[in-house]
Amino acid sequence: MDLQQMRYVLAVAETANFTRAAERCHVVQSALSHQVARLEQELGAQLFERTSRRVRLTAAGEAFLPAARQALEAAERARAEVAAATGEIRGRLAVGSIPTLTAVDLPAVLQDYRRRYPRVRISLRAVSSERMVEQVRDGGLDAGFLGVPPGFRPQGVRDRALAHGRHVAVVGPDHPLAREREVDLRRIADETFVDFAEGSAARAQSDEAFAAAGLRREVAFEVSGVELMSRMVRHGLGIALLPAAFAADLHGLRSVPVTDGPERVERLIWSRFTPSPAASAFLALLDGRDGGGSAPRR
Template sequence: MELRQFEVVVAIADEGGFTAAARRLHVVQSAVSSTVRALERELGTPLFDRTTHRVRLTAAGEAFIPAARAALRAAEHARGTVDAVRGRLRGQLTVGVMQGVWAGLHHALAALRAEHPGVTIRLRQAAVSDIRQALRDGSVDVAVVALDRQQQRGLVTRTLLSEDMVLVAAPGREFAGAEVTFAEAGELPFVDFAPGWAIRDAVDRAFRAAIVERSSTFEVNDIGAAGDLVRHDLGVCIMPESIAARFPDLRTWRFARHAPNWKVMVVRPRGEVSPTVAALLQHIR
């Protein structure tokens, strides 16, 4: 077996098909197909179930993928170690991010690219639960995300910022006091982020702890869409204060007690750090 075969199989699993994998690897689809057929002959079993509409991993394929990722990571680490001795890095770095959350990451990426132009950076934007799984299976090397205590298990984390969340409302909406309570907020229509978003998880936990129910009138997966809905007074939204600051025309209200907390951190799997990941971590503050 060859590393190229591992790379092809992993690309198909990640992209969901042979054509998409060929685009990612910059080869023709026939080359991808022939590589998989050769590997399957060598292993004596199919790795993919192929139909007209989709490609799925077989049980053997599911078992093969983690080992293939580990082999590719080991090869990349060996290559990176030699490159580091020579004073230059190359290869691919996959960084996971949550939508709307940067925490200054673009500054770190720019600094890494300036120092090591041979490194290709691939950003993967997804819900926090998906990024956490990707860190575990090796398809993401490092991530900037918000995780609760339980989600941090088995990962190495470093906190970048911690802040309370605020209630964001249309300019004309008023409350009885200078701060809002969960009981007051629970009576209003809500613009919520989709399940699986870290913001949504934190807000759900806060309302459960306050023993208050609320109604999700809208569920969105875009920060800008949430702002537009609130701007037209179709609902209120709870978000981190740093994100709420992107909407200066909207009003923000602090919670009287036990505001949902937002903790963004840089996260990586346990174990030895590759030279490329180490280089990026030096720039993330």
Template sequence: MEVRTLQSFLAVAEEKSFTRAAARCHVAQPAISQQIRALERELGEALFERDSRTVRLTAAGEALMPHARAVSAAVAAARAEFAARSGLLTGHLSLGAADGVDHSSLPAQLGAFHRLYPGVGVNLVDGTSASLVPQVRQGSLDAAFVAVPPGGLDSDFGHRVLIRDEIVAIVASDQPQAQQAALSLAQLSGTPLITYGPDSGLRPHLIAAFADAGVPFRPAYATNHVALQVELVAAGVGIALAAGADRSPASDPRVTVVPLTLRIPYAKALIWRAGPHTSAPLRALLHLSHPTAQTTDA
């Protein structure tokens, strides 16, 4: 049982896709599939249930997960130890951060990175997905936390999904809609909508969902700050459509979070240029054993 095979197993389990796992591991998809089949033969049990649309862990796969994570963590720790002993890992890491990064596992990963590599300076650049993706492509940023477009990322990018979530409605608690179990997009068409601006990576997901439902998408107010969306809802402006991963509305008694009948899922990921451009500090960050990505899955 090889370390690389266990890392491929982890990639498939966490990405829930052989294609995304192959991109993450920088190998062709057949190579990932071959490694998993060999591991299943070695262990004598199937590790994944596969159909045309989904990849799920079997009971055997669930049993293997903690062992695979422990091995991956041990390898990362050994690399970190010898990088620190040799004093080779210095320099700078430039990371872009779109809205919602504080609800992802990236801050915890950066904390672990700082403890292991205190000689690396990290520069965090705020921005929207639309502004950060070109900076990664051009090389002015090593990586960025951005929203994954509805059609997926270009093959030029490697990526690691850190959040899987969906859009929810935020309604004033004294309004009738706040008492409903879920709201349809048609029910929102007669109400002023408050949601993300055109530069947000979540805007294309909203546009596509409204188009699929045959409902006009006409936001009355646009802001990428969920806290401001909540204040506008509380002030009686309308209903907001915001990321469910942002937990602040749930703790505000003035508003109520209501699911949508037509789910609008999205993912946010750390992306970087694929190929030989990856800097040593970024490779070290990507090698860290990271927490399970925050999810809001069906």
């Protein structure tokens, strides 16, 4: 078997379609199908179940896929290491981030990074904090930006704190609280809330603050993103608790300080193993921007 065959198998698995996989790989479908069939013959097992309506992985295909991904990633890492030894940074950089990140101007950082290292393929994924730790630990992401309660420490990765702040109550312009200079949790406990899903790190910050104060609240609306949350607050369906620095930029809404409100720490995480050249360059760039001293340098 060779790496190209593995790429074809991966493309078919991700698209669930031989035609779309061939288009992604820039080859004719007959050539791709022939190579997949040759690989299946060599392995002595079918990787895909093919019908007129769908293509899906067999049990053998499910077993083959993780190792194929690892082989392709190892080959790409080898090329990147050789290039780095000759003074060129190339390869891929996969970064995860919460949508409410404020400690780092991530678009500006990525623009600077692309200017310095144009041969690196950059991808950015919006991921919840808890999933981001898992993906950095497993190698799916090179680095990630979390927003977590102060006592949270990610396991299996390296990390450092970037910023610490409090949440504010975010209300519509016509809400009675919009005229308040500040409130406490008891004052807002009877409000209807719009918040993230129960069990998520983004939700835990608020839940823990109310629990510590001995208060209960009603979260009537659970959403997955801040854009929908903002729209619902703007329409008067409830209020929200969001980081002060992020809430300040929400158009048409009012931010009211909460004296005993939730606290949040934004953390940078990266692999506990030796980063790739592309990841090392990214961490060094962040280190130079914020003066942090714990990100690894090559």
